[in-house]
Amino acid sequence: MTPDDLLYSEKHEWVKVDGDIATVGITDYAQNQLGDIVYVELSPAGTKVTQMSPMGTIEAVKAVSDMHAPVTGEIVEVNDAVGADPSVIKSSPYGDGWMVKIKMEDPGQLDSLLKPEKYRELTGE
Amino acid sequence: MELKKTPFHDRLVELGGRMVAFAGFHMPMQFAGIVEEHLAVRTDAGIFDVSHMGEISISGDGAADYVNKLTTNDVAALDLMQVQYTAMLNDEGGVIDDLLVYRRKFDYLLVVNAVNVERDFGWMSERAPEGVKVRNLSDETAQVAVQGPGAVEMVAAVCDDDVSGLGSFRSMGATIAGVQCLVSRTGYTGEDGLEIYTGSDKAGAVWDAIMKAGSRPVPIGLGARDSLRLEAAFRLHGSDMDETTSPLEAGLGWIVKLDNGDFFGKEVLLRQKAEGVKKRLIGLLSEAKRFPRPGYGVWSGDREVGRVTSGGFAPSLKCGIALAYVEADYAKRSTEFQIDLRGQRTDAKYVRGPFYKRPEPE
Numbered sequence: 001m002t003p004d005d006l007l008y009s010e011k012h013e014w015v016k017v018d019g020d021i022a023t024v025g026i027t028d029y030a031q032n033q034l035g036d037i038v039y040v041e042l043s044p045a046g047t048k049v050t051q052m053s054p055m056g057t058i059e060a061v062k063a064v065s066d067m068h069a070p071v072t073g074e075i076v077e078v079n080d081a082v083g084a085d086p087s088v089i090k091s092s093p094y095g096d097g098w099m100v101k102i103k104m105e106d107p108g109q110l111d112s113l114l115k116p117e118k119y120r121e122l123t124g125e
Numbered sequence: 126m127e128l129k130k131t132p133f134h135d136r137l138v139e140l141g142g143r144m145v146a147f148a149g150f151h152m153p154m155q156f157a158g159i160v161e162e163h164l165a166v167r168t169d170a171g172i173f174d175v176s177h178m179g180e181i182s183i184s185g186d187g188a189a190d191y192v193n194k195l196t197t198n199d200v201a202a203l204d205l206m207q208v209q210y211t212a213m214l215n216d217e218g219g220v221i222d223d224l225l226v227y228r229r230k231f232d233y234l235l236v237v238n239a240v241n242v243e244r245d246f247g248w249m250s251e252r253a254p255e256g257v258k259v260r261n262l263s264d265e266t267a268q269v270a271v272q273g274p275g276a277v278e279m280v281a282a283v284c285d286d287d288v289s290g291l292g293s294f295r296s297m298g299a300t301i302a303g304v305q306c307l308v309s310r311t312g313y314t315g316e317d318g319l320e321i322y323t324g325s326d327k328a329g330a331v332w333d334a335i336m337k338a339g340s341r342p343v344p345i346g347l348g349a350r351d352s353l354r355l356e357a358a359f360r361l362h363g364s365d366m367d368e369t370t371s372p373l374e375a376g377l378g379w380i381v382k383l384d385n386g387d388f389f390g391k392e393v394l395l396r397q398k399a400e401g402v403k404k405r406l407i408g409l410l411s412e413a414k415r416f417p418r419p420g421y422g423v424w425s426g427d428r429e430v431g432r433v434t435s436g437g438f439a440p441s442l443k444c445g446i447a448l449a450y451v452e453a454d455y456a457k458r459s460t461e462f463q464i465d466l467r468g469q470r471t472d473a474k475y476v477r478g479p480f481y482k483r484p485e486p487e
Contacts, residue, residue, distance in 0.1 A: 032143075035348055036160040038438045039414045057467070059416050061159045061438045062348055064467070090158075 008119035009070040025098040029123045034060040037086040077101040131176035132328040148239035150177040155346040162349035163440040170273035171345035179242030179263040184232035186256040199382040203228040208294040214390030219368035267328030272318030283334040302334035315357025356481035376406045405456035408476035409447045415466035417447035422465040
């Protein structure tokens with residue numbers, strides 16, 4: 001289930017790198033653990049975020065959890081489709097369920113993220 | 126401590142249950158998803174493994190008087206095989222547990238919360254007068270709940286006895302798949318339905334018979350069990366009340382019968398009744414997109430008047446709902462409430478009684 005072409009944070013965000021733009025979402029493992037996601041609140045485009053700081057919240061039926069920025073930079077785009085219908089996170093966590101695009105300040109931070117095999121280990125996949 | 130497994134454990138895993146540790150048991154949090162399961166119970170029927178619940182039998186000469194002394198409701202009012210919701214208090218009037226009492230021919234069966242079995246059994250055993258026998262049947266008893274508008278029909282289809290005529294809070298002996306069961310018209314979902322008790326050793330056959338029926342219930346996990354009970358405004362012991370809260374504070378005055386004999390904790394309740402309680406559990410409904418969660422502050426204007434004890438998204442109502450303790454003076458319809466939803470104080474509406482009421486049968 002865990003795609004090979006992505007990087008992962010220990011807090012279960014995934015990162016897809018394209019030049020200095022990082023597309024970020026939450027992993028299939030994370031959405032499955034959270035249960036049904038009812039509402040997602042994301043920091044708007046233009047927000048500066050630092051690695052590991054909260055940049056949004058995910059409201060599931062049972063609990064609310066923070067979503068963290070896996071890298072430092074500026075949010076340049078937010079996926080409005082996720083806000084309108086969070087079920088897309090369940091149906092397509094690595095595709096249409098992406099959440100934000102961050103223009104990275106320091107691509108060197110990517111080295112601190114987990115490779116797919118490490119993330120699989122973390123989640124016992 | 127190693128987790129206990131119920132007799133249905135392997136079946137639940139096979140059905141895709143995501144298993145978690147709960148009250149010392151390995152139990153399913155969800156199957157298809159909390160919302161989907163929740164709505165299945167509201168529109169058709171769901172099946173719950175509730176074998177983790179505790180069953181304690183009280184029998185012998187004086188059993189009726191003793192159960193009456195242990196609990197706040199009036200046991201003497203029970204017909205044979207009738208069921209009663211009640212509470213058991215400590216000497217300070219705090220709720221040790223909430224429970225169901227079944228009056229059977231040879232004993233009273235007390236069905237208690239899984240996390241409280243040891244505490245309850247200890248309390249009941251220590252105080253039992255001579256001649257009264259208290260037995261913990263929890264390990265040898267399995268329990269299945271089938272809940273929803275279609276539930277009774279589904280069970281009736283596989284049952285040798287006619288359970289469809291069973292009245293609310295009534296129970297009967299019934300045979301399913303050759304296995305003797307105790308069946309009651311009770312539940313923790315706000316829907317019509319049945320709860321079925323049987324011996325752990327033969328319980329699998331009962332489950333299989335229900336699940337092989339033509340139209341069968343959907344398996345339901347702990348997640349939807351919690352969202353269903355919250356919509357019905359049923360209290361959860363350990364969250365909405367505990368040994369430091371009285372049933373009067375918890376809004377359970379209707380199960381407290383102060384004029385029917387003595388019970389543990391009665392003195393404190395009489396005093397509370399005379400002087401008035403300091404806090405009260407109320408229901409709050411929020412239309413905000415952030416949902417109320419346990420621990421969130423409840424405000425009225427500039428004053429923090431209480432705290433949420435249970436809260437979340439209500440799948441049938443599509444909004445946030447909560448149970449909260451507030452200062453008693455504020456526990457009324459005319460109060461304007463706000464809940465602090467992670468830094469945003471947002472208006473919430475006082476709701477009396479259940480948030481969700483099932484439609485009247487046609």
